[in-house]
Amino acid sequence: MKYLGHTKDGKCFTGEENSQELITHLKNVSNYAEKFAMSFDAGEMGALLGLVHDLGKYQINFQDRIRGRSKVKVDHATLGAKVLAESWKEMGWLHGMVVAGHHTGLKDSGCGSNMGDNTYSSRINNYQGQDTEYSNEINIPSDFKPKMINCDNETMSFAFATYFKMLFSCLVDADWTDTEEYITDISRDSLPYTIQELDKKLISGIPANNGSFINNIRAEILKDCQEASQREQGLFTLTVPTGGGKTLSSLSFALQHALKHNLKRIIYVIPYTSIIEQNADVIANILGKEFVLEHHSQVDETKGILGEDDIEEDIKKRIKWASENWDIPIILTTNVQFFESFFSNKPSKARKLHNIAESVVIFDEAQMLPRELLSPSMYAISELVTNYKVTAILCSATQPAISQYKYEKLKISEIIGNPGELAKKLKRVEYEVIGKKSDEDILEMFAENRKTLCIVNSRKHAYALYKLVSEDERFKNIYHLSTLMHCTNRREVLKKVKERLEKNDDVILIATSLVEAGVDIDFPVVMRSIAGIDNIIQAGGRANREGKLKKGRVLVFEPTSDAGKIPKVIQSMASLTKEVIAVLGEEAFEMKGVTMYFENLYHASSSDNILDSKNILDEFEIKGNSYRFNFETVAKKYKIIEDNTENIIINLSKESKELTEELRQHIFKRVSTRKLQQYSVSIYKNEYQKLLEENALEVLDSGFNILNNNQYYKGETGLDIFTDNNKNAECSII
Incomplete structure (x- = not known):
């Protein structure tokens, strides 16, 4: 009997000649999974998982279904997991989680008293599939050599959970890739490139130093980054004040570091899509658009894949194939996309994870890592560095005090020789705390300062202020920015604002915090609604950015209007900022104030368990021969944006x-x-x-x-x- 794995159109049976043999699919997936897993020295295990992942398709009732003789759904993923468990006991059982979940997602492991109906344990124990003759075509190896994982008692549970997640990613990508290539007759080849070629493009594309004070400092920062790129792989910080040119300097570090250590790609992880937009444009203009992927969650291309019974199967499949696997040299993504993918149990999100291995990952604006999830987020970064040949860089003008939340034994190294001295050199603004202000007060301040950027704490306040100013005949050239505007729209507005500033026209820009990091714009005056000190300093980076004035002005105010009410999510940060200002005065916005702010913020948060408010790290535990890997529970818990x-x-x-x-x-x-x-x-x-x-x-x-x-x-x-x-x-x- 010829055992079939897929039909040509993925749905209808039109004869064996238009169907992929199962053994061909298994071998192809095995080869792909081996190739993918080799990036973290687990190629042999990837090959094995690929070979057994669809053993259940050897069941006669599946063969009847694929030939159109039956419509009964068949569980074809559990058999491979059961074979592993029976062959190699505990370690086989654990690796079987990857196989069992390759369609529906990684489930909670389930063991002891926690074995619910929807757990992996329950699925294995209750499996009642048909006997098969897979051994006539598939030879299961007699020995079992899992990857040696670098960990200690503190990190072991999380390290093994990540290892299984990475193997899951390899298997899903291998399975989807082979299926797509067979059905479409299109090979999903990687884009041909070399890191050396990209580095040469960057070197020739970095703007020439015109000898200005600011550009001389940027040249020093670039030199520090290039020199540091020759260090060994690990965890780095890059502490550069706003306007220091860290985007291109960090990219230069990444490319030259990748060259030295034979790494595959550079991944920028950024808090806001607005920063991605600008950075993607800058990088793509130098390296070429075909080498740069801008990937965030504004469109969820995998929406409806799982759990949506009213969506036709062929539509689900086509959407699934449109999901990204990050097989491209330069990726720009968001904290949401990166970390929620890392902690997800879904095949569509996890598919890309294995391509993080052998990369330089740059966390831009590291102070904006999600505070309530800081401990698991730092564990994720630490594990990637420890076991997956990743070099991670935490970039910030206001470096948070997060070193105690990484793996304890993982060392951290600063790229810049003297960040404190650099901050003094690049200080281009004065901060003024001007107290409580109504929207009408703000309007009058605009009248006194006709070139002003005003950053507020909510989209609602930005909208209300814009409407108020627009109705006042004294003002011309008034602009608004928030995430209620789509990316292309925001780019157009920023372009117009920059043109106005270059012409020395009056211009008022009212925006949310999306402009305060990574947006290259230069106002003489910035007004900032009270928030965290890091937010205020980042906002200050939009004032006198090019150093053309002796000093720019940053006016910190507390709004009194209903629309300007401080959102609950930042009330504690705003209160802490007030406390630091009360103690340090003007020094609150210098390195001393930043250090005090973050130490107090994280101390208060850790004492209240806010830094792992969902107890995510507790969901992974190894005790003797007892294993708890609650992948599905963690995926539901780890949400950077809580509101749906x-x-x-x-x-x-x-x-x-x-x-x-x-x-x-x-x-x-x-x-x-x-x-x-x-x-x-x-x-x-x-x-x-x-x-x-x-x-x-x-x-x-x-x-x-x-x-x-x-x-x-x-x-x-x-x-x-x-x-x-x-x-x-x-x-x-x-």
């Missing part, structure tokens, strides 16, 4: 209309979903529900939401969600 949000495609441009038409026709392409990220806005569930009730949205059967009423989107302020009854709007801080 929905992504809305703003369908107003010629390009977006062409792309959304592809979605309507069930055409899902990676290149298209990447482009759609530029036309998407994320909103809260209650805001989304309101748009649904007002028939403003077209919801496709694939799960994508398209704005179909242009009255709800204005180029000046973005998606209009604000009403008197909107309770969640004030929580939307960017």
